[in-house]
Amino acid sequence: MPLMIVKGIKKQFSGTRKVNAVNMVSLSIETGQTLGLVGESGCGKTTLARILTNLEKPTAGEAIMDGDSVFSMSRRQTSEKIRMIFQSPAAALNPQMKIVDIIKEAIGVHEKDIARKERTDYAKELLRRVNYSNSVRKYPHQLSGGEKRRVAIARAILVGSPKLIIADEPVSALDVHIQIKIMDLLATLQAERKVACLFISHDLNMVEYMSHRIAVMFLGRIVEIGSRDEIINNALHPYTKRLLSAMLPIGEAAKRRLKAIAGYLSWAPTDDVQEDGTVDIGCCYRSRCEMYRDSSIPSHSKAECKMGSELHRVGQSIDHKVACHLALLKH
Numbered sequence: 001m002p003l004m005i006v007k008g009i010k011k012q013f014s015g016t017r018k019v020n021a022v023n024m025v026s027l028s029i030e031t032g033q034t035l036g037l038v039g040e041s042g043c044g045k046t047t048l049a050r051i052l053t054n055l056e057k058p059t060a061g062e063a064i065m066d067g068d069s070v071f072s073m074s075r076r077q078t079s080e081k082i083r084m085i086f087q088s089p090a091a092a093l094n095p096q097m098k099i100v101d102i103i104k105e106a107i108g109v110h111e112k113d114i115a116r117k118e119r120t121d122y123a124k125e126l127l128r129r130v131n132y133s134n135s136v137r138k139y140p141h142q143l144s145g146g147e148k149r150r151v152a153i154a155r156a157i158l159v160g161s162p163k164l165i166i167a168d169e170p171v172s173a174l175d176v177h178i179q180i181k182i183m184d185l186l187a188t189l190q191a192e193r194k195v196a197c198l199f200i201s202h203d204l205n206m207v208e209y210m211s212h213r214i215a216v217m218f219l220g221r222i223v224e225i226g227s228r229d230e231i232i233n234n235a236l237h238p239y240t241k242r243l244l245s246a247m248l249p250i251g252e253a254a255k256r257r258l259k260a261i262a263g264y265l266s267w268a269p270t271d272d273v274q275e276d277g278t279v280d281i282g283c284c285y286r287s288r289c290e291m292y293r294d295s296s297i298p299s300h301s302k303a304e305c306k307m308g309s310e311l312h313r314v315g316q317s318i319d320h321k322v323a324c325h326l327a328l329l330k331h
């Protein structure tokens with residue numbers, strides 16, 4: 001059953017150039033399950049995460065959770081239900097507070113019925129449950145990267161009763177064996193507390209490890225979404241296939257050369273205003289797409305590449321959708 005339904009979210013940043021950081025994103029997050037969101041740097045993952053936690057207002061679109069619009073909730077109401085584990089734990093933990101006080105502060109907000117004098121012991125207990133073994137009197141800058149993530153996870157999942165965790169690159173810049181420990185901790189606590197998760201990473205290995213379903217994002221758009229098995233074993237979109245071909249088992253990275261992704265990257269996900277002033281609303285992956293440049297594919301088959309990047313259901317599949325008409329034709 002869907003916990004959150006996201007419909008047509010768009011976020012445009014204005015500046016010298018308009019940037020459509022998130023462009024008509026629709027997806028659902030199932031109760032108690034993990035949806036992985038994967039895509040390269042700058043594709044709009046954090047912007048989407050900030051919108052779904054009500055930290056940023058979208059230009060258009062809606063997110064419904066338990067029948068209520070997320071964007072109509074106060075910050076306080078949102079944080080009771082949805083918590084974010086930020087991409088940079090150093091920035092998310094107040095540098096002037098001791099670790100125990102960071103957790104106590106959250107307890108004071110979300111578990112007011114716990115008496116003040118009991119909050120220190122309760123905070124220590126929560127830190128024990130995430131296997132935090134350093135002193136609780138330390139400040140964030142005195143902690144290792146892994147310890148900071150443990151504190152962030154304790155605060156996000158164990159304090160109060162959140163229903164959804166949005167984990168934005170929660171293990172970036174950690175050693176591989178620490179990454180696995182932190183991901184296992186996250187998955188264990190999530191299952192225990194029956195919390196859903198939007199797990200964001202640029203690394204398909206990690207997303208596969210953590211997720212029940214996977215959404216693949218490119219230049220602000222979801223280009224393919226489906227169950228983990230469908231995306232890993234039956235990917236159809238050329239971008240997903242490229243991500244899969246670049247995927248290395250953890251520890252193998254040093255042994256193999258990565259295959260370059262052909263084509264070029266539009267520097268930013270803009271509305272693609274052409275030199276003649278016309279707006280190109282074609283497929284967001286066209287500039288890189290091998291199929292689009294394949295001369296054996298007749299031009300009439302490619303005509304729709306210039307039309308847009310709508311997601312279409314794959315065959316009879318309930319959940320597998322792809323934004324590529326040629327991939328569907330070939331399927």
Ligand SMILES: Nc1ncnc2c1ncn2[C@@H]1O[C@H](COP(=O)(O)OP(=O)(O)OP(=O)(O)O)[C@@H](O)[C@H]1O
Pocket residue numbers: 013014015019020021039040041042043044045046047048087202268269
């Ligand atoms: N506040 C802002 N003002 C203007 N542009 C922004 C703002 N925040 C993000 N952007 C732009 O929106 C696009 C998406 O950025 P975002 O941080 O969401 O990407 P990301 O997928 O999380 O990248 P990374 O993997 O590097 O964290 C980028 O082009 C970025 O420069």
Ligand code: SF4
Pocket residue numbers: 238283284285286289290291292304305323324325326327
């Ligand atoms: S719609 Fe066309 S350009 Fe886009 S991914 Fe498919 S073949 Fe490539």
Ligand SMILES: [Mg+2]
Pocket residue numbers: 045046047087168
């Ligand atoms: Mg990001």
